[in-house]
Amino acid sequence: MLIDVRNLKKIYAIGKVEVHALRGVTFTVESGEFIAIMGPSGSGKSTLMDILGCLAKPTEGEYYLEAQEVGKLSDNHLAEIRNRKVGFVFQSFNLLPRTTALHNVELPLIYSGVGRRERKRRAFEALEAVGLADRVHHKSNELSGGQIQRVAIARALVNNPSITFADEPTGNLDTKSSAELMSIFEQLNQGGNTIIMVTHEAELAAHARRILHIRDGLIERDARRG
Secondary structure (H helix, E strand, O other): OOEEEEEEEEEEEEOOEEEEEEEEEEEEEOOOOEEEEEOOOOOOHHHHHHHHOOOOOOOEEEEEEOOEEOOOOOHHHHHHHHHHHEEEEEOOOOOOOOOEHHHHHHHHHHHOOOOHHHHHHHHHHHHHHOOOHHHOOOEHHHOOHHHHHHHHHHHHHOOOOOEEEEEOOOOOOOHHHHHHHHHHHHHHHHOOOOEEEEOOOHHHHOOOOEEEEEEOOEEEEEEEOO
């Protein structure tokens, strides 16, 4: 089992008001799954993604990633988990604009202390996996939106993470680029990558094999297909 979440709760204090973002979420994820998390604005889906991605801690409950309880780790330990086991693809890309695709993908490996030759080899292979072998020396501001998001996917994969999180990954893309991107996610998943994607678009969620519907901080429905 890759992920085991038990009675997860998250409460934010806004002034004197308590906001219950998650109210007791329980589910598991097996390695190799492709899951979409859907729900209306304010449903708790982004909060859940933040906790699963070790960007935030739960107020109550337990979160196990590869049998390690990570929900109560220190911030430094969470940072280590993020660097070794988690990959992120964001709507806003978050790439360095005047830096080559290759160097952008290398960045997580630099933080991990990987040697220069090995970094470049792994970064090139990751770009090749998303169809950008001929764009490795192009700077981000010389690429299309769809190509930039592919670089972001390559960067998320370069550390061989246990799981890749995608937060509204097609939000800034046109319809054609969105379809191409989802095709890449499907291919990566077929190759064994575990993917959890937050989206509000049913058309995108249909690419996943399982959809968690969240409303008012609870899982309203857990739907599987195939």
